[in-house]
Amino acid sequence: MKRFQISRRGFLTSAALGASGLALSGCDAFDSLSSTDSRVRGVLEGANDLTYRVQRLLAGRDSLAQEFTEADIRQPQRPNGVTAPDDADYRAFQSNDFTEWRLEVSGLVEKPLSLSREQLIAMPARTQITRHDCVEGWSCIAKWTGTPLSLVLDEAKVKPQARYAVFHCMDTIENGLSGRIKYYGSIDLIDARHPQTILAYGLNGKPLPVENGAPLRVRVERQLGYKMPKYIRKIELVDSFTQMGDGKGGYWEDRGYDWYGGI
């Protein structure tokens, strides 16, 4: 029996070919996929729609995100993104502890609202200990207290043609060529009416700190952190978000992230 099926030269040639294939692997051959105009990227992004549909099917409308115990709260909530807005209007609200601040609820509603923090706190509240999952990969467990968004939507009487809740924020996330870009994002009404979707004003038993989004941030517990805007000033009910930003439904979505942050 022959011990080797190929000669030493054959082996070395194959090894060299294999090694050069490996060396080529990363390089920059696929960098064009970074462009959101890329047609191939458009095909690949089709998988995001599939993920959204399958996860909606598996998780249903009202399945709850896992909740944890007090013993799991082991550290302050890790802040991310903007942690100290320097916008003039925000700083003015901050200087008198957000007493002048109002949450506007507008768009496709029968009854537009303007709610103070005290009014929100006076409404029935929900407290939940949940795990915040950042798109970067880290997790942090904290206790959130707030007004269920569904109660606010009920009070505003959402019109039947509304499909999304859009969050308009006070913090400048980017100084773009066309001026300051304030953070914005959107969720569908299934998540907006989900029992754990709350407008949080409390964190770990204390008022929500500035770095975590004071006076108000949304918690959307079945999605990633970038789907939970901080420093909210207005919730707008819309039937389409194509007119907002670049039309993908949010600040990060307009920069290539999936609109449904379920994975």
Place this chain on the structure above:
Amino acid sequence: MDNAAAGEMQSGIKPAKDDRLVYRQSAWTRLTHWVWALALFFLLLTGLQIFNAHPSLYIGKQSGFSFDNSVLSFSAENTPDGPKGYTDIFGHRFDTTGVLGLSGGPDDLHARAFPAWATIPSHQDLATGRVIHFFFAWLLSGTLLIWLIASLINGHLRRDLAPRVADLKRLPGDIADHAKLKFHHSRNYNTLQKLAYGGVLFVLLPLMILTGLAMSPSMNAAVPFLADLFGGRQTARTIHFTIMLLLVAFFIIHMLMILAAGPLNELRSMITGWYRTDPPTSGNEPSARSARS
């Protein structure tokens, strides 16, 4: 191939010249094999891209920022000797400047866990890495399911992959043969092949998919026990990374074995399905025809 097919059909009557060629891999096996190769290539390099967004691994439900549950992390620091890249594993620090933690050209150094040549895209781009990763995750999962169904129907699982008692008895000898680079070429997989392929297809890849899903907040609502099963979301992420290392190790050994066992014959069997076996008199392996009966 036509000659080979004819040879096999005639072989019961008279041994043809190509009597040693056997049809080893079905079209289902070959097609899914190459789809997996493609998918795993992109999953690996986009996975490293995603990892670079937060290059630390932890044990538990959450990431310790005020406490330490880190098992592996990469970082870059400015030192009196210039910028350095570090790898921290279980509390031990290694200087990995140039590859891990800090990499790039002399005038173009970047603080990044895995270097540009190991990620897709080459620059830092988490959003694009995720788009490509999830596309190929679907492709891999779908192909695995198709392969599983096809292999149950065409007998590939039962006939070729399931280890038998005789295989396990042969294990020590098989290990010795591999160590001596002594390869038998027969229709059947040897014991180590069965264990390696079975381990990848029935242990590593399913674990990879499940730990991936355990990191999804939406799946966390649908199947809350999934993350707990792996010891929490951050442990699931650590397992996901560890399985990646095992799959890379499998790939390297797979390539070395193919090169040592005869790359043209091995490649041909995975492209056309036809494989040249050892002459019947030369080995103690069952002959091609008896193995197919």
